[in-house]
Amino acid sequence: MQKLNALVVDASTEFRNKARALLSAAGFEVDHAETGNQGLEHAGRTRYRLVCCSDDLPDIVGSEFCGQLRAINGYDYAAVLVMTETDNARTLKQALLAGATDIFSKHDESELGIYVQRLAQRETRQLSGRVLFIEDSRVLQTIIIDLLTDMGLDVDSYTFAEKAWDAFSGGDYDLVITDIMLEGSMSGITLVRKIRRLHEDYGNVPIIATSGFDNVSRKIELFHLGVNDFVSKPIVREELRQRVFNHITSYQNFRELRAQQNSLCSLAMLDELTQLFNRHALREFAGKYLSEAYRFKRDLAMAVIDLDHFRAINEQYGFVRGDNLLAELGNWLKRHVRDVDMIARWSGEEFVLLLPGCDNHTASILMQRMQKRLTRFKPASIGITISVGVATLRHDKQDTLNSLFEMADRAMYQAKMAGRNCVRIYHAESEKPVSEILE
Numbered sequence: 393m394q395k396l397n398a399l400v401v402d403a404s405t406e407f408r409n410k411a412r413a414l415l416s417a418a419g420f421e422v423d424h425a426e427t428g429n430q431g432l433e434h435a436g437r438t439r440y441r442l443v444c445c446s447d448d449l450p451d452i453v454g455s456e457f458c459g460q461l462r463a464i465n466g467y468d469y470a471a472v473l474v475m476t477e478t479d480n481a482r483t484l485k486q487a488l489l490a491g492a493t494d495i496f497s498k499h500d501e502s503e504l505g506i507y508v509q510r511l512a513q514r515e516t517r518q519l520s521g522r523v524l525f526i527e528d529s530r531v532l533q534t535i536i537i538d539l540l541t542d543m544g545l546d547v548d549s550y551t552f553a554e555k556a557w558d559a560f561s562g563g564d565y566d567l568v569i570t571d572i573m574l575e576g577s578m579s580g581i582t583l584v585r586k587i588r589r590l591h592e593d594y595g596n597v598p599i600i601a602t603s604g605f606d607n608v609s610r611k612i613e614l615f616h617l618g619v620n621d622f623v624s625k626p627i628v629r630e631e632l633r634q635r636v637f638n639h640i641t642s643y644q645n646f647r648e649l650r651a652q653q654n655s656l657c658s659l660a661m662l663d664e665l666t667q668l669f670n671r672h673a674l675r676e677f678a679g680k681y682l683s684e685a686y687r688f689k690r691d692l693a694m695a696v697i698d699l700d701h702f703r704a705i706n707e708q709y710g711f712v713r714g715d716n717l718l719a720e721l722g723n724w725l726k727r728h729v730r731d732v733d734m735i736a737r738w739s740g741e742e743f744v745l746l747l748p749g750c751d752n753h754t755a756s757i758l759m760q761r762m763q764k765r766l767t768r769f770k771p772a773s774i775g776i777t778i779s780v781g782v783a784t785l786r787h788d789k790q791d792t793l794n795s796l797f798e799m800a801d802r803a804m805y806q807a808k809m810a811g812r813n814c815v816r817i818y819h820a821e822s823e824k825p826v827s828e829i830l831e
């Protein structure tokens with residue numbers, strides 16, 4: 393990494409001191425010169441990352457200084473800032489044409505301060521991340537691996553796209569840099585196409601294409617294919633460095649945001665105590681269960697499960713133990729329902745289970761089985777029983793989640809009335825839960 397150093401060229405001691413303070417605060421080591429020629433001499437001896445000069449030097453004008461500075465070896469990519477008293481468009485144009493990076497007013501130091509802070513942050517920020525790099529020229533491979541490792545990145549380098557594709561399938565990369573024309577049976581274009589076909593977790597990785605051709609229509613084709621950026625050969629080290637920096641940082645920011653979004657989403661969907669879905673999540677996902685049942689004319693059952701005498705359990709063992717019981721029960725329920733089912737905590741000690749493909753009879757047999765297993769399970773070492781109400785979707789009545797719940801809840805209430813620890817089915821014909829007890 394190049395040293396973070398700067399040269400201030402200005403005849404005014406006051407301005408030199410101000411500029412030195414700003415640059416030092418941003419982390420630059422600062423040298424100074426009073427005239428343009430002195431400045432050029434310094435620049436000839438030391439390669440500065442940033443040069444800040446007045447447009448009104450005692451010996452040469454600022455634009456001429458910029459031109460001569462750019463001609464010195466190693467100054468192609470240095471930041472050259474011209475400070476002016478008279479902020480006008482002509483000075484700006486002249487300075488930019490002569491090779492200045494930007495022009496700042498001496499009357500507003502904050503702009504210069506922001507610029508140097510940003511530059512220092514970019515220059516000193518060590519990246520971390522993994523790069524998949526495919527290049528068949530050994531010389532170029534060495535140069536680019538050196539650049540990327542210097543930036544703090546881990547590089548997996550390949551000569552053939554086939555091998556790179558194998559590595560990509562098993563790796564978690566933050567960037568892919570691939571030559572488009574590669575030796576071997578798979579081209580860089582095929583590799584890009586394969587990556588972009590993947591699921592978004594991997595398929596969104598940024599891709600920089602490199603190639604010796606510099607044809608605009610081919611570049612546009614590559615963008616259509618899904619390439620994010622293009623660097624022509626011969627590759628300019630500094631250009632690639634800046635592009636890599638931008639792609640890696642924005643992709644990592646994007647991933648961080650997505651992870652935050654997912655965790656917020658699961659926080660909003662999960663019940664904290666039992667780690668089951670909450671009522672909100674049930675409402676969110678039930679639509680899919682219902683619409684599939686209607687669309688494919690399939691059965692959909694709902695079971696409302698309520699713990700018996702939980703108030704007495706709380707009173708006997710304490711609320712904390714009651715909480716532990718609910719947490720263990722949540723975990724147990726998750727493991728004891730089928731993958732296709734959805735279980736949610738509806739309220740305190742009441743749970744709702746959606747059972748796609750089950751009619752009343754099948755659902756009640758499943759619930760009866762669950763009841764028996766649960767009696768043996770003893771969450772938090774407390775023997776419990778449950779009362780369960782079961783109902784199925786009535787296709788002719790266009791039931792909703794609410795109406796399905798109402799029926800299953802009424803059946804559950806009947807189970808309580810019948811002495812608890814039993815399953816009751818709601819029967820649509822009579823609009824009343826029948827006294828069918830499954831024990």
Ligand SMILES: Nc1nc2c(ncn2[C@@H]2O[C@H](COP(=O)(O)OP(=O)(O)OP(=O)(O)O)[C@@H](O)[C@H]2O)c(=O)[nH]1
Pocket residue numbers: 665698699700701702703704706710711712713714715718739740741808812
């Ligand atoms: N520990 C604990 N208790 C809870 C929680 N949520 C609700 N409860 C308790 O669950 C009990 C529910 O009591 P009731 O509605 O009378 O029901 P029950 O005692 O189970 O009686 P039945 O349902 O008729 O068998 C109340 O004492 C609530 O305080 C919770 O998150 N943790």
